Structure formats: C-alpha cells, structure tokens
Amino acid sequence: MDIKELYKLYQQHPQITTDSRDCPEGSIFLALKGESFNGNIFAESAIEKGCAYAIIDEPEYKKDDRFILVDNCLQTFKDLAREHRRQFDIPIIGITGTNGKTTTKELIRAVLSECYNVMATEGNFNNDVGVPKTLFRLNKDHDIAVVEMGASHPGDIKTLVEAAEPNCGLITNVGRAHLQGFGSFEGVCKTKGELYDFLCAHECPVFVNRDNEHLMQMINERRKPETDIYYYGQSDNSDILIRGEVISCAPFLKFRWREQDADAGYTSEWLTVQTHLIGAYNLDNMLAAITIGYVNNIPFDKINHALENYVPTNNRSQLTETEHNHLIVDAYNANPTSMKAAIDNFRLMEVSPKMAILGMMGELGDVSQEEHQKIITLLEEAHFNEVWLVGSEFQKANSSFRTFANVDEVKATIAQQQPTGRYILIKGSNSTKLFQLPELL
Numbered sequence: 001m002d003i004k005e006l007y008k009l010y011q012q013h014p015q016i017t018t019d020s021r022d023c024p025e026g027s028i029f030l031a032l033k034g035e036s037f038n039g040n041i042f043a044e045s046a047i048e049k050g051c052a053y054a055i056i057d058e059p060e061y062k063k064d065d066r067f068i069l070v071d072n073c074l075q076t077f078k079d080l081a082r083e084h085r086r087q088f089d090i091p092i093i094g095i096t097g098t099n100g101k102t103t104t105k106e107l108i109r110a111v112l113s114e115c116y117n118v119m120a121t122e123g124n125f126n127n128d129v130g131v132p133k134t135l136f137r138l139n140k141d142h143d144i145a146v147v148e149m150g151a152s153h154p155g156d157i158k159t160l161v162e163a164a165e166p167n168c169g170l171i172t173n174v175g176r177a178h179l180q181g182f183g184s185f186e187g188v189c190k191t192k193g194e195l196y197d198f199l200c201a202h203e204c205p206v207f208v209n210r211d212n213e214h215l216m217q218m219i220n221e222r223r224k225p226e227t228d229i230y231y232y233g234q235s236d237n238s239d240i241l242i243r244g245e246v247i248s249c250a251p252f253l254k255f256r257w258r259e260q261d262a263d264a265g266y267t268s269e270w271l272t273v274q275t276h277l278i279g280a281y282n283l284d285n286m287l288a289a290i291t292i293g294y295v296n297n298i299p300f301d302k303i304n305h306a307l308e309n310y311v312p313t314n315n316r317s318q319l320t321e322t323e324h325n326h327l328i329v330d331a332y333n334a335n336p337t338s339m340k341a342a343i344d345n346f347r348l349m350e351v352s353p354k355m356a357i358l359g360m361m362g363e364l365g366d367v368s369q370e371e372h373q374k375i376i377t378l379l380e381e382a383h384f385n386e387v388w389l390v391g392s393e394f395q396k397a398n399s400s401f402r403t404f405a406n407v408d409e410v411k412a413t414i415a416q417q418q419p420t421g422r423y424i425l426i427k428g429s430n431s432t433k434l435f436q437l438p439e440l441l
Contacts, residue, residue: 103312329426
C-alpha cells in the first residue's frame with residue numbers, strides 16, 4: 001500500500017496512536033521501535049482494544065488484513081505526516097537552532113496569535129516522532145503553523161524538513177552542543193544548515209540574525225538570487241529590517257526596537273518592550289518574533305502586546321520569587337554556548353547577592369573536560385558571591401568552587417544550610433535534575 005492509499009485510509013480513520021495503552025475506537029495504531037521497546041509486539045493488542053488497523057514493519061506480527069505491513073514504521077509516520085501537511089496551503093514556519101528555539105517558537109506563536117489561528121509545536125515535540133505528531137494536529141481552522149525541529153545527529157534536520165516542508169524559517173543560532181552525536185562544531189552547522197538547504201532550494205524566505213557570523217556564512221553559502229532574506233539584529237547594518245537594543249536587565253529584559261529600510265533609513269520610531277524574560281540573550285529571540293510578525297502584517301502595537309504579555313514556562317528563563325530567594329531557573333538544558341550566555345547575563349543583572357548552581361553539560365564527547373574548564377574560568381571572572389557545581393565533569397576539573405556529585409548531595413546540603421536572600425541562577429543539562437531544586441530554595 002503506497003502513502004497516498006494509506007493516507008486515504010487515515011482520512012477514514014483520522015487518528016493515529018503510537019501507544020498501545022491508548023487505543024481509541026476506530027483509530028490506527030502505528031508500531032514504533034526504540035532501544036528498549038518494539039511496538040510491533042503490541043499491534044494485536046491494539047486491534048483488540050479498538051484500533052481499526054495496525055501499521056507494522058515486522059511480517060511475523062501480521063495476523064490478517066487489518067495489519068498493514070510497511071518497510072519502516074517511523075519513515076511511514078513521517079511520510080504520512082507530509083501527506084497530511086500537503087492538504088493545507090498555509091505558511092509553515094520551520095525553526096531549529098542550538099539554543100533558544102523553543103522560546104523563539106513560543107514568542108512567534110504569541111505574536112502571530114494576535115491576528116491568526118496558529119498551530120505550533122507543543123512543548124519540545126521536535127524530534128522525528130514529535131514533528132509528525134505536530135503536523136497531524138493541522139486542521140482547516142489553522143491560518144499558519146510554527147514547527148520546531150531538533151537534532152542531535154547528522155541528517156536529523158533533513159528528514160524533518162522533508163516531512164514538514166516549511167515554506168519559510170529560521171535558525172536561532174549554532175553552538176557546541178551534542179558534539180558526541182555531531183562529531184564537531186562543523187557537524188552542528190552542517191546539520192542545522194539543512195533547514196537553509198531546503199528553504200533555498202525551494203526559493204522560500206529565510207529569517208537570519210545579521211549579527212551571527214556563523215549563520216551569515218551558512219546562508220551566504222546556500223542562498224540563490226531568488227532567495228528572500230529578512231535580516232534582524234542589534235547592529236547598525238543597513239540591510240537589517242528589524243533592529244533592537246537592550247535597555248536594561250533589572251532583572252527582566254527591557255529593550256527597544258524599530259523598523260528600518262535599506263534605502264530610506266529608519267521608518268519607525270523606537271518602540272519599547274518590557275518583557276517577563278530573564279536574559280539579554282533573549283533579545284535575539286524577540287527580534288526574530290518581531291520580524292516574522294512584521295512580515296506577516298501584525299501591527300506594531302499588537303506585536304508589543306504579545307511580547308509584553310508572554311510569560312515563560314517549563315524552566316526556561318524564569319524568575320521565581322520564593323519565601324527565601326529569587327530564582328532564575330533555566331534547568332532544561334545546557335551546552336557551552338547557552339551556559340556562557342547565562343553566566344554573562346547573570347553577571348550583568350543589577351541584583352545582589354548572586355549565587356550560581358550549575359549542573360554539568362552532557363553529550364560533549366572528547367571536548368567535555370575542556371569545555372567544563374572554560375565554564376569554571378568564566379565563573380572565576382564573574383566573581384559571584386557563591387558557586388555550586390554539580391556533576392562528575394565539574395568534579396574532575398580544576399576548580400576552587402564547591403562541587404557535588406549529583407543533585408541528591410545538593411538537596412542534602414540545602415536541608416542543612418538553607419540559602420536565603422539570594423538571587424540564584426540554576427542551570428544544567430536535564431540529566432543533572434536541577435529542576436528538583438527550586439521547590440527547596
């Protein structure tokens with residue numbers, strides 16, 4: 001059965017489940033596989049629970065015509081999602097990048113939602129399972145979609161853009177993350193650049209941070225004369241469409257922005273935005289959302305309204321006031337680029353006293369020890385009042401700071417000596433579980 005025939009079957013049974021514990025009557029079960037599970041084993045059970053069909057990729061599990069055998073269930077999932085996406089002639093904005101892609105996606109969603117019915121990736125459903133699930137949420141009521149795409153290995157973005165077929169998009173930045181999977185920083189750039197590859201090949205608009213030398217090199221290597229590029233940034237380059245400047249971080253980011261024209265110069269007055277985000281590094285994310293909103297005809301006052309009312313969630317750039325402390329929580333992920341940005345921003349914040357609790361950075365391969373030592377050097381230069389470092393990579397480094405093997409040791413210390421009256425930066429890879437600390441501080 002080819003994809004078009006399979007999609008016709010989906011139209012008759014428009015619900016796909018990949019979880020045999022959740023089998024709505026008349027749905028289609030799709031048997032995904034992972035390192036520790038094989039969905040094919042549960043296909044018969046899914047049928048018994050109410051699924052009309054089961055898509056499998058191992059012939060021994062085919063019992064009758066309700067079991068549809070394909071070469072690869074995951075690829076079929078992506079192919080079906082692409083077929084579904086093709087039913088909708090609406091803008092699909094693709095987003096990837098090392099840091100800031102989820103925050104940028106949420107900001108873009110907020111801005112566009114001022115005037116449109118927006119479908120956007122929920123949470124961080126940005127991998128080869130999450131992207132198809134996102135695409136299947138598209139329906140006739142949507143005016144525009146924002147699809148986040150993540151990567152940890154070469155070729156990951158290529159497969160996702162081939163499913164989502166975005167007709168515009170952006171890369172937030174490229175940094176030294178997942179080096180164990182990518183092999184090198186050049187591998188990161190090549191993989192993230194697969195979004196540019198697709199957009200330029202299909203003559204689709206690209207939104208680019210003009211101040212990011214890596215992104216500029218990547219787009220210049222790929223752009224064609226027909227490629228429309230919308231630049232944003234903080235510099236005074238004349239080809240920038242939307243320019244912004246930090247006003248303060250006390251502690252929330254306050255900035256101003258305006259539109260400019262390459263020929264006519266500035267065409268609007270400065271507009272000021274007081275955000276609920278921590279971090280001067282979030283200005284680039286804000287400018288990306290403003291530029292996409294501007295190109296999609298969102299009025300300036302509505303753009304500002306969306307940005308001023310956006311409140312972050314999921315441990316991203318949050319400031320929380322507890323009974324004892326003020327917490328700056330960014331405990332979802334960490335890599336050398338984002339860690340440096342967090343430390344630099346915390347140093348600039350006009351607050352005191354400052355304490356940092358930082359967890360080790362994962363998936364850095366052979367450069368892990370070197371990168372952790374660089375973070376320690378940054379911390380020494382920052383002169384925070386107190387620093388706690390968590391994880392084996394920090395323990396192996398040359399450091400005068402207090403170190404902990406894991407989050408449990410930190411929790412035990414907090415129980416004995418509760419920090420109070422501090423502004424505390426909490427950041428680390430998800431695997432260090434520092435997200436368990438805010439409720440204790």
